[in-house]
Every structure is written in structure tokens, then in C-alpha cells.
Amino acid sequence: MDRRGFLRGVGGLTLGAAVAGCGTAQSAGGPVTVEVWHGQTDTGKKVLDELVAGFHRTHPGIRIDLGGGVLADAMLQKVTAALASGSYPDIAYVFGSDLANVARSPQVVDVTDLVDAGPGFWGPAREAVTVNGRVRAVPALLDSLAVVCNKALFEKAGLPLPEAGWRWSDFVATAGKLTDPGGGVFGTAWPATGDEDTVWRIWPMIWDLGGDVVAGRGIGFADQGVRALEVVRDLAAAKSVYLDPKTGSEQMYQAFESGNIGMVVTGPWQLPDITDAGIDYAVVPLPSFSGRPVTISGPDTWTLFDNGEERVRAARTFLSWLAAPAQDVRWDIGAGSLPLSPQTKNLPAWQEKTAETPGLPAFVDALEHARVRPMHPAYPQVSAAIGTAIVAVLLGRATPADALRDCAAAANAALIIPR
Structure with a gap:
């Protein structure tokens, strides 16, 4: 479920x-x-x-x-x-x-x-x-998002578990160290369908950088979105992120529960399945750019x-x-x-x-x-636009700047339409 x-x-x-x-x-x-x-x-x-x-x-x-x-x-x-x-x-x-x-x-x-x-x-x-x-x-x-860590994979890689206040640069570096291509292990994972499951993991980054989803009649993350997508780019470039191509993220969670992913950004709903799979895990807060606590519900x-x-x-x-x-x-x-x-x-x-x-x-x-995400009638269109941008960066099809430019064009067009 x-x-x-x-x-x-x-x-x-x-x-x-x-x-x-x-x-x-x-x-x-x-x-x-x-x-x-x-x-x-x-x-x-x-x-x-x-x-x-x-x-x-x-x-x-x-x-x-x-x-x-x-x-x-x-x-x-x-x-x-x-x-x-x-x-x-x-x-x-x-x-x-x-x-x-x-x-x-x-x-x-x-x-x-x-x-x-x-x-x-x-x-x-x-x-x-x-x-x-x-x-x-x-x-x-x-609900809320945090990072669930596979303690056995951290121990195998000789890494301490993250602590509150860690940064996104730490997350990227840790994911790289956890990755073991020969052993079929990825440092982390991200849904790659472009839907809301892909998108809502990016908003805490944007809020932490001072941006917002909507600002007036346009997006509020023109600059902050590029910085957030750079984290996505770095994970993809290091080949440390497992991309789940199917709606619902079932493959991503199955891989984590099989011991093949070191960290997964998820919510409390996944803990029963992780426990049933016998994974020895720890939960730590989301990283940030500023060191201040931030998450999404x-x-x-x-x-x-x-x-x-x-x-x-x-x-x-x-x-x-x-x-x-x-x-x-x-x-x-x-x-x-x-x-x-x-x-x-x-x-x-x-x-x-x-x-x-x-x-x-x-x-x-x-x-x-x-x-939480804004109660705006055009939010679905904004979400679709940033979802497309995230997937393009994950797959190496666009740079963060180019992907965000296309996202802004689509999202801003939706936001100026009276609703």
C-alpha cells in the first residue's frame, strides 16, 4: 500500500x-x-x-x-x-x-x-x-519525507550514518560511496515517471533555497530550481541513483527492501514493508542546503x-x-x-x-x-512541468538550466490563465 x-x-x-x-x-x-x-x-x-x-x-x-x-x-x-x-x-x-x-x-x-x-x-x-x-x-x-538508510550497506562502505543538519552535497557524496556497480548496489533512488511522486521530493530543496512553487502569476523557483536540479544532475552523473520507470515506485522500494539501495527518500508508509523485509534501517532528516530542517508533507x-x-x-x-x-x-x-x-x-x-x-x-x-504544496488550481500543470524537467535531467537529456527554462515556460503559461 x-x-x-x-x-x-x-x-x-x-x-x-x-x-x-x-x-x-x-x-x-x-x-x-x-x-x-x-x-x-x-x-x-x-x-x-x-x-x-x-x-x-x-x-x-x-x-x-x-x-x-x-x-x-x-x-x-x-x-x-x-x-x-x-x-x-x-x-x-x-x-x-x-x-x-x-x-x-x-x-x-x-x-x-x-x-x-x-x-x-x-x-x-x-x-x-x-x-x-x-x-x-x-x-x-x-505524512512527511525523511531519508531511510540501510545500516548494513553503510557499515559495508565504512560510512557513519548521516545526522541532522547534513547537506545535499553530503547526500550526493554519500550516495556515490554507497554505490557498488559490481554488487548491484545504488546509493539512492528517484522515481522517474515525471508524476507527483517524482516531483514532491524537489520542493523541500526549493523552499530551503528561498523559493516557492508559485509567486504571483508565475513560478517562484526560476533560480532555485536550477540549483535543485543540479543535485539531481550530480546523482545521475555519478550513476549512483536507481531510476524507477514505473508509476507507484514499487520497483524502487523492492530494490531497497532487497538490500540493493543505500538510502531512499520516503515516508512512514514504507516502514512496515521495510521491517517485513528484514532490513536493519535508520531514519534521518532530509538534508538541506542551509543546515536548517525542512521537509514536505x-x-x-x-x-x-x-x-x-x-x-x-x-x-x-x-x-x-x-x-x-x-x-x-x-x-x-x-x-x-x-x-x-x-x-x-x-x-x-x-x-x-x-x-x-x-x-x-x-x-x-x-x-x-x-x-505543503500550494492550494492553487494550476498546481497540476506546474507539477507536470517540473516533473518533465526532473526526468530530463535524471536521464541526461537536458542540463538543469535548459530543463528549468522549459519548465518555466510551460508552468508560467498555465499560471497566467484565469481559473
Whole structure:
């Protein structure tokens, strides 16, 4: 299950007095049905099913229909078509990077008060559901990026494990020393599909250099992007980076879990598989140019749609229940995600989980320094442009300067179009 397989459970604390209490959403004709398009499979669906069963036991006036029949990766297209036809769910699991486009629909419910009354979400989670100053969804997932290191390969290469404050130049040098062509070992890896999995690893570099994704009606990384792409170029030139050509990065992670990659930039979702593979690993913060801590979080959302007052009230009740720490910690432990709030982090059950999972606290600590991608409707076009640039540099088809020039032309053209 990749990072897109996560959503968030919860219960115990309510999300605010404005939300209807147990059973109050029941209509005169029986329980109110809330249709949820969740997009989850395997472990994610199993945990969600269990949580919904618990919700039904305490909320007899509401029935949650976990339908939709579409994976989370296809949710934007499914929801867009549903809104156009006028037949849409009450709640959908929408990626954070897609929310700005979905939120343009007048059918998306403003949930500012609901989130304000919540458990005190981490900053990145709150930022990821805010579009033009209004909260347009409830946080559903929270993660962060760090570097997972294969301790055996570091020991074999005679290298100490990296420490907080290391630089990208250290990362490049370390990757080169870990690489062993004869043994089939690469120092690191990078997705090479040009999609969002390729892209979101570059933004912490750009933010650290003082750039931004969008600045006004153009990109905010014309200079910083070149510097970031130079790191990509150096890794490729040294032949120390494994390039995964398939969507989902499965080959990259399989290679790491087979002991053929020394370092991988990833999130907490990968730790269960790495543990199951028997890899002795350590987690260290992302390197930076400045020495200051910086990372990215890619939160996803529960977006609520207006199907009438009764169903909106029932959907709000369910979402408030989903965002409370007691169920949140059940989801985190069951599916390997991060707590939505410091309240969940401080629960004994989560503390026990971190004690038995090496490296997990590093991802939670990183949330203090995490940023999120902008809630801009043209972000998908900007992402596609920088994704193309990254792949061109990884494959040696363009210099960083040339690749960034082409990226800027495409991205700026998308940003000047009124949306």
C-alpha cells in the first residue's frame, strides 16, 4: 500500500459543539445514509470498515455507505464527472494537491467551524485544507519525507550514518560511496515517471533555497530550481541513483527492501514493508542546503459535498468522529500513517507504537518543519512541468538550466490563465 492508501480514523473527542450529537441526524423515515467514496484497498479498507462498524454502534441514526468503486488515484476524475452530472457523494477522499480544483464547485461545503473546533491539527494538515482563506475539507492523512538508510550497506562502505543538519552535497557524496556497480548496489533512488511522486521530493530543496512553487502569476523557483536540479544532475552523473520507470515506485522500494539501495527518500508508509523485509534501517532528516530542517508533507482530505441539510449534518457528524484522536490512533497503528494532531501523538497507544517502530518519531518530529504544496488550481500543470524537467535531467537529456527554462515556460503559461 503506497501513501495514497491512507485515510484517517478517529473518535473519543468530538470535533465541536456545532456538530450534531449521536442519533440527531436520523430522519423521520429512518437512519440517514452518508455515501462515502473512500478509494482505499487492502489494509486501508479493512481498518476503515472496522472504524465504520464502531461508528454505527454509537450513531444508530446514521448509516455510512462505503461505496464509490474507484481507487483514490482516480478520485479527481470520478468526482469531477459526478459534480457535472449532479449525482455526487456526501464525502470523498480527495488528494490535497487536487482540492483547489474540486473546491471551485459550489457544492463543496465550507467546514471552517468544524476544523476550528477539532483536536488541534498539525500546521501542514490545516494548511492543506485551506483554499483562499476558507477551510474546504477535513484532514484525512498526514505524512512527511525523511531519508531511510540501510545500516548494513553503510557499515559495508565504512560510512557513519548521516545526522541532522547534513547537506545535499553530503547526500550526493554519500550516495556515490554507497554505490557498488559490481554488487548491484545504488546509493539512492528517484522515481522517474515525471508524476507527483517524482516531483514532491524537489520542493523541500526549493523552499530551503528561498523559493516557492508559485509567486504571483508565475513560478517562484526560476533560480532555485536550477540549483535543485543540479543535485539531481550530480546523482545521475555519478550513476549512483536507481531510476524507477514505473508509476507507484514499487520497483524502487523492492530494490531497497532487497538490500540493493543505500538510502531512499520516503515516508512512514514504507516502514512496515521495510521491517517485513528484514532490513536493519535508520531514519534521518532530509538534508538541506542551509543546515536548517525542512521537509514536505502531502496531506490528503475528506471533502464534504452538499446533498441537502440532513445529509450534510450527518456527514459532519461522521467527519468529526473520524478526526478525533481515539480513532486516529487506531488508524495510525493499523495502517502506518502519522497522527493528525499532537493530541494523538501524546496518546499512550501511539507512544507504544513509536517505541516499537525504529525511526517513526523522526517522521513525526519533521512535521514541526514541514510545508505543503500550494492550494492553487494550476498546481497540476506546474507539477507536470517540473516533473518533465526532473526526468530530463535524471536521464541526461537536458542540463538543469535548459530543463528549468522549459519548465518555466510551460508552468508560467498555465499560471497566467484565469481559473
